[in-house]
Amino acid sequence: MSALHVVVMGVSGCGKSAVGERLAAALGLPLIEGDSFHPPGNIAKMQQGVALTDEDRTGWLAVLGRELSHHPRGAVLTCSALKRSYRDSLRAAVPRLRFVHLALSQQDALRRVAGRPGHFYPPSLVASQFEALQDPAGEPGVIAIDALLPLATVVDRALEALRE
Numbered sequence: 001m002s003a004l005h006v007v008v009m010g011v012s013g014c015g016k017s018a019v020g021e022r023l024a025a026a027l028g029l030p031l032i033e034g035d036s037f038h039p040p041g042n043i044a045k046m047q048q049g050v051a052l053t054d055e056d057r058t059g060w061l062a063v064l065g066r067e068l069s070h071h072p073r074g075a076v077l078t079c080s081a082l083k084r085s086y087r088d089s090l091r092a093a094v095p096r097l098r099f100v101h102l103a104l105s106q107q108d109a110l111r112r113v114a115g116r117p118g119h120f121y122p123p124s125l126v127a128s129q130f131e132a133l134q135d136p137a138g139e140p141g142v143i144a145i146d147a148l149l150p151l152a153t154v155v156d157r158a159l160e161a162l163r164e
Contacts, residue, residue: 009081013112014102034079051128065093102147
């Protein structure tokens, strides 16, 4: 199999970390946890309930693109990748980049985020994620999966689609 680079994307609370971890393990690829690469200023803004701007995300996305490109055999990245321009930035770093979009409603995302103790991302910012989200349906290399399915089912469906 040739190199496989995958971004597990979606709004906060969709399950990016859990799916990314299992997907990376199943594919034998390293996991790049996108949140780990946010600069301290971005984390501070989010902790204060302030939504990130395109400008805040530009440097972060460049770093994530470089991280992906440092894994020529492939990698799985967790990243919200909310806007087409963000996804295009990542596509520019790695050819044939695939995306697994974990889709869910704003109400379900809010419920999940509110139930995560100790995470830096507050429930008050969920609405801003949905305002920023540009549906990736129809873009090249995008697989959409219902994030409310059981975790094992989500991973199985992603693996099946990635292997096609």
